[in-house]
Amino acid sequence: MTGEQTPFNIDMAAQNRRLAYALQAANVGTWDYDFGTNQVQWSPICKALFGLPADTDVTAAILLQQVHPEDRDRVHASNMQALNPTSKGDHDIVFRTLQMDGTIRWVQAKGLTLWNDEGQLIRFSGVVQDVTEQVVARQQLEESDRFSRTVFYNSPVAKLVYVGDEMILREANEMMLAILGRTSSIIGKPLLESVPELKGTQLTEQYHRVLATAETYVKLAEPIELIRNDVPYQGYYNYTYKPLLNTAGDVYGVICTVIEVTTQVIAHQKLEEAEAGLRNAIELAQLGTWSIDVAANRLTLSDRLIEWLGYDPQPQTFDKIISGLEAGDRMPFKRALAWALNPESGGVFNVTSTVVHPQTGQKRILHAQGKTVFDAAGKAVRLIGTAQDITLQRNMQQTLENEVSIRTQELAVSNQELAASIDEYAAINEELEEANRLLYQSNNNLQEFAYVASHDLQEPLRKIQQFGDILRQQFGDQLGSGVGYLERMQSAALRMSNLIRDLLSFSRISTGQEQVELVHLGPVIDQILIDLELRIQETGAVVRVASLPSVNGDASQLSQLFQNLISNALKFRNPSEAVPLVHIQSEMVAAMNLPPAVKPARLVNTYHRIDVIDNGIGFEEQYIDRIFQVFQRLHGRSEYAGTGIGLAIAKKVVVNHGGAITAHSAPGQGATFSVYLPA
Structure with missing residues (x-):
């Protein structure tokens, strides 16, 4: 009998050792209360989890003191419950312990009590292990979830969440409910059942497209008719669909962000009307416009001045203008110019000169x-x-002066012949003086008119626009072909206004940033798309924006840069493409990996490369250097409107920010403009 027990005892000892090794490897501590022998055993790992050295003699009271003060009562109550004969004897609790270095550790204790048939407590044993990582992770997840819901519901931007093929409305914040004119009772229901007026929009089609492709969809200035609190309302809205993915990576719904832009759209429409009036006024005033780049000695002329002067439409050097003046007017013109470039002059330039057309010889x-x-x-x-x-006016003035001269000579002869007629001579002399005075007054009036025409056209422009509209609306049938002249007048004024605006934009960009700060390009692009929403809507373009970086620079100049690039992508769309596409993306590029042709204005280790890609008409790459120069155009004005300044502005902004800009393209295959900015 003894021989049969020996192998059993050896096996049990081996099993106990293996179990001890496994618990030690898993960093699991153990305890055992033997109420029969009144002995207590604490494993070294158990002591360590309570913040005590392995060689410390401990008691239950000492271990309880190592429990976090806020958890002690709860732990003590759990222990007493496990030792209560009426309980099941299970013990499972998570609590904090105090460590020797002052830190806190989360542990989980699991135990079981054993009773004999007489109901006497025999044993209370269990394990304890470190669950700090699990507890902290769960707390962070709960905090993240609370934060996300707080941001969602308290966001100043309208947001909602659709799920499923039926567009079940899972979430909607107060801003979204206000836009829809509904209460929270619609949450949990199909959106098109709760808001049936949306059935006529593209919301359903685009929703299912996002479910199928997992691509973000952006729509700008979408006109939508709603029934708000039983009252019809039409507004304009920017909305974005972003896919929601489950843990398997499948799309199960979308989060929709909506911004009402009705006020901005209406304001933009009114602004366009005002700009049209300004262009009409300048055209009707028959003014030519010009601009001098002082540093480059470059002169740019409007179409009217090019016609008057007979010059090539390309930008000219300023010396050519002076050579085209009559000899007697050249020196006064130079003096007036030198004085205008002197800060003490206040920058005022005012001169009258005679120019000679080089081909026809006509003088103006x-x-x-x-x-x-x-x-x-x-x-x-x-x-x-x-x-x-x-x-x-000058010819009329000269005619009057000639007449005065003749009359003066005649009066002089008459005075010699008729010395006795003093009274008559005096009367004639007074008449001549009055004529001179009137002539002088007329000349001043002409000068004042010219000044007002060039500096204070706002009110006349408004009236010209109104009269033009009246002519078109009330007398259009009677004007016949005259309507075409009105349209040509407005077109020419539009070109002039665009030129003035672009020249001002170009001149306002200084050689450095006005205010250097960290600029997040994502919101900058979002605002540009809002500003261009009408053009995007008219062209039916789809603009896709990837995640964009933040750069140090001037927010206003960077906005001008990307607005010009996006505007060009929309302008030069390819008629053979059903949908104009514009894609904006970014990546980091090390300085050593820059293309050989890219020479940034400032050397750093890395650069952000932001690409603006379109599927437009493209161009020959041999013209890359030319397109970034002022007033350089690859297409005729009749094909595409514009002044040829936009890309020059873009290059100037990039250089100001220490970067570089280049492009890749081919005719009919779209274009990619790459902007390199220091990281």
């Missing part, structure tokens, strides 16, 4: 007025102004 008397733009150091940067043809 032009009254030029302008204003110099100075930089912060007082250096002249640009001179911008207008010119008016006053040949007719």
Whole structure:
């Protein structure tokens, strides 16, 4: 019998050792209360989990003191419950322990009590293990969930969540409910049942497209008719569909962000009307416009001035203008120009000169007025102004002066012959003086008119626009082909307004940023898309924006940069493409990996490369250097509107920010403009 027990005892000892090794490997501590022998055993790992050295003699009271003060009562109550004969004897509790280094550890204790048939407590044993990582992870997850829901429901932007093929409305914040004119009772129901007026929109089709493709969809200035609190309402909205993915990576719904832009759309429409009025007024005033880049000695002329002067439409050097003046007017013109470029002059330029057409020899008397733009150091940067043809007025003035001269000569002869007629001579002399006075007053009036025409056109422009509209609306049938002249007048004014606006934009971009700060490009692009929402809507374009970086720079200049690039992508769309596409993306590029042709203005280790990609008409890459120059155009004005300044502005902004810009394209295959900015 003894021989049969020996192998059993050896097996049990081996099993106990294996169990001890397994518990030690798993960093699990053990305890055992033997109430029969009144002995207590604590494993070294158990002591360590309570923040005590392995060689410490401990008691239950000592271990309880190592429990976090806020958890002691709960742990003590759980222990007493496990030792209560009426309980099941299970013990399972998570609590904090105090460590020797002052930190806190979360542990989980699991135990079981054993009773004999007489109901006497025999044993209370169990294990304890570290669950700090699990507890902290769960707390962070709960906090993240609370934060996300707080952000969602308290967001100033309208948001909702659709799920399933039926577009079940799972979540909607107060801003979204206000836009829909509904209460929270619609949550949990199919959206199109709760808001049936949305059935006529593209919301359903685009929702299912996002479910199928997992691609974000952005729509700008979508006109939508709603029934708000039983009252019809039509507004304009920007909305974005972003896919929601489950843990398997499958799309199960979308989160929709909505911004009402009704006020901005209406304001933009009114602004366009005002700009049209300004263009009409400048055209009707028959003014020519010009601009001088002082540093480059480059002169840019409007179409009217090019016609008057007979010059090539390409930008000219300023010396060519002076050579086209009559010899007697060249030196006064130079003096007036030098004085205007002097900060003490206030930048005012005002001169009258006679120009000679190089082909026809026709002479015109032009009254030029302008204003110099100075930089912060007082250096002249640009001179911008207008010119008016006053040949007719001057001819009339000369005719009057000739008549006065003749009359004076005749009176002198008469005075010699009729010395006795003093009274008559005096009367005639007074008449001549009055004529001179009237002539002088007329000349001043002409000068004042020219000044007002070039500096204060707002009110006349408004009236011109109104009268033009009246002519078109009330007398369009009677004007016949005259309607075409009205349209040509408005078109020419539009070109002039765009030129003035672009020249001002170009001149306002200084050689450095006005305010350097960390600029998040994502919101910058979002605002640009809001500004271009009408053009995007008209062209039916789809604009996709990937995650964009933050860069140090001037937010206003960076906005001009990307607005010009996106506007070009929309303008030069390919007629053979059903849907114009614009994709904006970004990646980091090390300086050593930059293309050889890319020469940033400032050397750093890495650069952000932001690509604006379109499927437009494209261009020959041999013209890349040319397209970034002022007034350089690859297409005729009749094909595509514009002044040829947009890409020059883009290049100037990039250089100001220490970067570089280049492009890749081929005719009919779209274009990619790549902007490199220091990281």
